[in-house]
Amino acid sequence: MARIRYTYNLETCRYEPIIVTAKTFSASIGRFLTVAFFIGLAGSIYFHFQYPFLDETIQLEKNVRLKAEWQVINKQLTRSAEQLTSLEKNDDQNYRVILDLDPLSASQREAGVGGREKESASIPYLMIRQGYEKSEKIKNRVDIEIQSMEQLKKELEKKQKMWASRPAIQPINNKDLKQLHTIFGMRMHPILGYIRPHNGLDFTAPHGAPVYATGDAVVMYTGYSTYGNVIYLDHGFGFETRYAHLTRYIVEPGQVIKRGQIIGYVGNTGLSSAPHLHYEIHYKNIAINPINFFQRDLSNKEYERLIELGSQATASLD
């Protein structure tokens, strides 16, 4: 039941029912919307004077977030640079000192900085420019450190070859060694009976005891002389070792030898009065005392481990 509403008509002095037509209805809606519109307009004007533009706020927020992200990038760049600095420090102050190379100067390490700088120099934002500058510096330093590392690796390989070829162990196992004659230089020859230089050391050992190469080398010569059966090994870097009075040798000229490898056996050939090994070291064609080129206090266990390494090398070469 619709409740009928009335208005009092002053002219007719009667209560007349209000009839809702489409026209009156839309008029009242229009009135309502107009009021609402003005409320909204007033609000928006107030908002405009009180607060910044919405887009500004959005962009500002975005800006803050991006800048925070850039700060993180900046921190990461700094951290990378620090890591690089520690690598460079290791390189310059440890490896280059030990490998006897000159440390790279600051100008060498910074070489090439500025090449691509111009490209990023047109960017009007300091933060971005600085980021690019840092990144470029890091890139250049990394490139230089890679080159430096290559050089160090090559140098180390060269040096390791040198260290491996240096005569550094006894040619006779302590187990077989009966006596070590340490006379180097002038002495009375036991067979010839007159004084003549003795250019090496004599290791008295049983007949047939193995003789080990004292460093990595290439066999230079094998043959027979007044020293009996001899082997000459060329170690490179100016070093040469000679092994004499052997009963037999099991290597041939040109063969590559590892330290600790058996090259022959102790004998009594040539001008010798008892089975022993005569061992010489020549450096730049001058005989030097071999006594300094092996550790006499090296334990037998260690020695055997070393010659074991030599025998493994032979096995892999065969």
Place this chain on the structure above:
Amino acid sequence: MAEAKFRYNPKTLRYERTSISILGLSFRVFGYLVFGSLFFIGLVVLQNYLIETPLEKSLRAENEALHKHKIVLTASLLASNNQIGELKKEDQLLYEKLFETKLVSVPNLNIDKEEILAAEPELFSDWEAATNKQSTALWQKAKTSNIVFSSSASIGKKDLKTLSRLPTIAPVKSFEFDKLVSGFGKRINPFHKGLYHHDGVDIAMPTGTPVLASAPGIIILARQSNLLAGFGNYIEIDHGNGMITRYAHLELLKVKNGQKVTKGEVIGTIGTSGGSIAPHLHYEVIKKGRPTNPVFYIIGGLSSEQFQAMLDNSKKENQSLD
């Protein structure tokens, strides 16, 4: 102004003025608010859309640049970091080859906040109790030793002289604790790679670095040697009281046999003479005829942390340089 409205009341048979109910009023206000705010939002958005302020413009440009270059820079940073990672691996490999020992990597001390938060609080209380106990014990100890020392700590002139003759400084100029690369004890020989007893410490510094007398004394040996084995150019100093120090593999000798030297005097320069694979000083301290670990004497100019680091480093069974 709306006209007054009436309603017909069938009970009283009269027209009655309708009063405005609270419900109706609030319904109307609510309607105005809803539509008003709709208009408000619409207007603000429209305004926003139509007008671009200079600030907005510049911010927009900056944001675009930040975003674009962020992607580029992040990519190049990633590439650089990968390369640095590779370099680190190579660095480690090089170290292992040079010293025949594993490089001990320093643990990462940057504990994440999450990790700390995840830790059990009981754990912390345990720590606290343990630390308290320890600190109390230390305090007791300190008190006792304080009493002991104060009763006996009267250093005589003679003792002072003995103390001053101890080799308490590092035997090279501008020594840093990480320059001591190989310590005293069983070490790997660089030539034949066998273990042997290393009677001193190796201090790796560039060729030409001045070598100092670590205590006053008399040069009892200054020998030149071209032999590519042994100690090479070599100095021995007698400090009295059965103390002898040895300096080997020198490049140049700057003292003669029998010469008196003072503490810190330059006696030679670092080199790689004799059986050495790198420029370094082989330094030995002989006490009453027996080689002792020189690390315990090198205390001058080092903080306790640096000394500890040097000590730890010297304990590694790595390769010596001679």
